[in-house]
Amino acid sequence: MSSTLTPEREAAHDDGDDGGRAERDRLIVESLQTSQRRSEGVKLRRGLTFLLMTLVLPGSAQVAAGHRRLGRFALRVWATLWVLALLTGLFVLLWHSAAITVLTAPLTLRVVQVLLVVLGVAWALLFLDAWRLSSPPEMARRHRLGFALLSLGLAFAVAAGLVASANVVSAQRELVSSVFAGGGDKAAKAGRINILLMGGDAGPDRTGLRPDSMTVASVDQETGRTVLISLPRNMEKAPFPASSPMHKKFPKGFDCPNDVCMLNAVYTYAMSHKELYPKVKNPGAQATKEAIEGVTGLTINYWSLIDLKGFEDLVDALGGITMDVYRKVPIGGGPTHPIYGYVEAGKNRHLDGKEALWFARSRSDSSDWDRIVRQKCVMNAMLNQLDPVTVLTKFNGIASASKEIVATDIPSSQVSTMLDLAQKAKTKPVGSLAIVPPLLKKPADPDFGKIRAAIADQIAKSEAMDAPKPSASAAPSGNASASSKPKTSSNGSGSSDPAKKGVDTSNLSKVCSA
Numbered sequence: 001m002s003s004t005l006t007p008e009r010e011a012a013h014d015d016g017d018d019g020g021r022a023e024r025d026r027l028i029v030e031s032l033q034t035s036q037r038r039s040e041g042v043k044l045r046r047g048l049t050f051l052l053m054t055l056v057l058p059g060s061a062q063v064a065a066g067h068r069r070l071g072r073f074a075l076r077v078w079a080t081l082w083v084l085a086l087l088t089g090l091f092v093l094l095w096h097s098a099a100i101t102v103l104t105a106p107l108t109l110r111v112v113q114v115l116l117v118v119l120g121v122a123w124a125l126l127f128l129d130a131w132r133l134s135s136p137p138e139m140a141r142r143h144r145l146g147f148a149l150l151s152l153g154l155a156f157a158v159a160a161g162l163v164a165s166a167n168v169v170s171a172q173r174e175l176v177s178s179v180f181a182g183g184g185d186k187a188a189k190a191g192r193i194n195i196l197l198m199g200g201d202a203g204p205d206r207t208g209l210r211p212d213s214m215t216v217a218s219v220d221q222e223t224g225r226t227v228l229i230s231l232p233r234n235m236e237k238a239p240f241p242a243s244s245p246m247h248k249k250f251p252k253g254f255d256c257p258n259d260v261c262m263l264n265a266v267y268t269y270a271m272s273h274k275e276l277y278p279k280v281k282n283p284g285a286q287a288t289k290e291a292i293e294g295v296t297g298l299t300i301n302y303w304s305l306i307d308l309k310g311f312e313d314l315v316d317a318l319g320g321i322t323m324d325v326y327r328k329v330p331i332g333g334g335p336t337h338p339i340y341g342y343v344e345a346g347k348n349r350h351l352d353g354k355e356a357l358w359f360a361r362s363r364s365d366s367s368d369w370d371r372i373v374r375q376k377c378v379m380n381a382m383l384n385q386l387d388p389v390t391v392l393t394k395f396n397g398i399a400s401a402s403k404e405i406v407a408t409d410i411p412s413s414q415v416s417t418m419l420d421l422a423q424k425a426k427t428k429p430v431g432s433l434a435i436v437p438p439l440l441k442k443p444a445d446p447d448f449g450k451i452r453a454a455i456a457d458q459i460a461k462s463e464a465m466d467a468p469k470p471s472a473s474a475a476p477s478g479n480a481s482a483s484s485k486p487k488t489s490s491n492g493s494g495s496s497d498p499a500k501k502g503v504d505t506s507n508l509s510k511v512c513s514a
Contacts, residue, residue: 040140047134047147051154054130058123065133074126081119100416109173113166120162127155182411183281184302188221192459193421195219195410196289196303199311199361199375200267211267211288211305212361213375216296218459223466224424227431227459228379230372231295233264234443235435239294245276246287254291259444266291282407295435297452304408311360312353315382321356323381324513325349329374333364347513369436377512380430383422428465433458 050061059074092099102108131151136144199213216229237253240246246254246266254261254269261269270276270287277283282305289300306314315321324347331341331354343351343359351359360378363371410418439454440446 040143043135043139044143044147047131047136047139048150050130050134051127051151054123054126055154055158058126061130061133062126067129067133070129074122077122096416096420100419101413104172104176104412104415106173106176106412109169109176113169113173116162116166116169120159120166123162124155124159127151127158176412176415180408180410180412180415182413183409184411184414185299186301186411186414186417189299189301191221193219193221193302193417194298194300196292196300197379198267198285198288198303198305200305200307211264213372214263214288214292215376215379216292216298216300218298219421219425220463220466221421223428224421224426225428225431225462225466226425227433227462228376229296229455229458230376230432230434230436231263231292232372232435232440232443233262235263235295235440235446236261236444237446238263238266238291239448240287240290241293244287244290244294246270246290249273249276253294262443263288263291263295282409285407285409295446295448295451296455298455302408302410302414304410312357315351315353315356318382318385320350320352321378321381321385322348322350323377325351325359326377326512327370329359329362329366330364331355331358331362333362339364369434372434372436373432373512376430376432380512383430384426431458431462 050065053061053064057075058078059071062068062071062074064071088099088103091102128151131148134147136147139147195217197213197215197217198211200211212233214231214233216231218227218229219225236259237255239253240250250261254263254266266288267284271284274283277286280286285303285305289303292298293300325343325345328345329343330339331343333339343355343362356378360375361371362374433455435446435451435454439451
């Protein structure tokens with residue numbers, strides 16, 4: 001017996017079939033969409049993984065993608081660079097001085113500079129190749145732009161970073177080549193390295209450069225303990241060693257009519273008579289060094305000359321210096337320049353280049369002695385703040401300023417020695433001696449025997465600080481006692497001079513404290 005469906009039942013049956021087909025179609029569509037999303041996610045993750053592999057281990061993405069020749073070459077290069085880095089680290093740890101000498105050599109720096117540029121370009125190309133291997137056209141449209149930007153960003157970041165590092169290396173190479181010309185004497189004298197620091201200003205109202213600031217930094221080779229010996233620019237009759245060409249011209253010292261042959265004029269005279277030093281690059285500095293040797297009785301190993309007009313740029317390149325300003329100092333002043341501001345007094349004041357320069361050199365309302373003290377305070381502050389991190393992070397600016405304002409006969413091979421001494425010096429108080437009244441009663445007629453004795457005594461006191469203490473302390477000599485509290489010169493206001501405050505001027509930390 002056959003069953004017959006009514007029209008109503010047939011319609012319901014058809015509706016049921018349509019509903020089932022619609023449900024199946026919906027499930028199929030959802031399944032396809034889910035599969036597509038999973039595929040898109042897999043492709044994105046694959047691309048991101050390639051980028052991460054290239055960042056961490058350049059060349060590994062190419063190996064994983066089947067481009068093994070390129071990938072293996074890149075991996076070998078990467079491994080070689082790590083081995084070289086480790087060997088360099090061991091070299092620095094085990095043979096510090098030799099490592100610094102090798103690493104600061106112009107040829108080494110040139111090789112490193114080129115290597116960094118090549119490495120930066122090659123690494124960036126590996127990132128772009130990793131982007132290509134990720135098959136961007138197969139990615140979801142919404143992922144393509146972001147992935148491309150990420151790939152380009154990483155490529156640019158590594159390339160820019162390595163090129164910037166190459167620029168730092170280039171600045172280092174140019175600094176070493178232009179500043180550290182060499183010619184000094186690296187042998188310690190009685191266990192000390194003596195460095196003449198000169199600050200000069202070749203202003204438009206002057207004929208040539210005159211080093212108005214002359215300070216000898218006498219550094220103990222073993223401990224780094226330092227004594228700063230300041231000499232007045234107006235000292236006359238400076239004697240020259242018998243070996244000096246200037247000794248033949250001035251056998252009785254640097255003296256001439258009208259009191260114009262002051263200590264700071266030695267530089268100008270030698271530069272105007274270069275025939276006296278036919279094989280010397282800077283006759284003025286060499287002659288001044290010889291004059292300082294005659295005055296102090298010390299053998300000078302090296303000299304360094306800083307243009308005070310460019311000193312401002314150097315301090316700004318460091319980001320300024322923080323120091324105690326023990327007295328208010330005018331900015332400007334003199335017969336042709338009115339006072340137009342002040343470096344305000346205060347503890348832990350942060351000075352920019354302009355303020356630091358005027359604090360060091362201002363003559364208004366001041367004595368020569370006070371000016372010498374202020375220059376030493378600035379030197380001391382810079383010594384304490386020239387740490388490796390500061391130098392590294394601001395090296396380009398420091399190098400750029402230094403090339404313009406610094407000249408020295410320290411050879412590049414001795415840079416590591418100077419850095420070691422500077423690091424040692426930072427850990428100990430800096431001693432101080434100024435050749436001023438009463439040690440120097442008359443600048444036109446100095447008692448050089450008394451000056452040399454005071455310098456020798458101050459150095460001996462400095463060295464005694466690192467020696468075992470004797471059972472009975474010896475009384476200080478008369479010269480040291482007299483030189484430790486010098487009076488102000490007659491041309492100063494004097495009221496703010498540290499010497500008149502009763503401060504022990506042999507202790508630079510106390511002198512410079514606000």
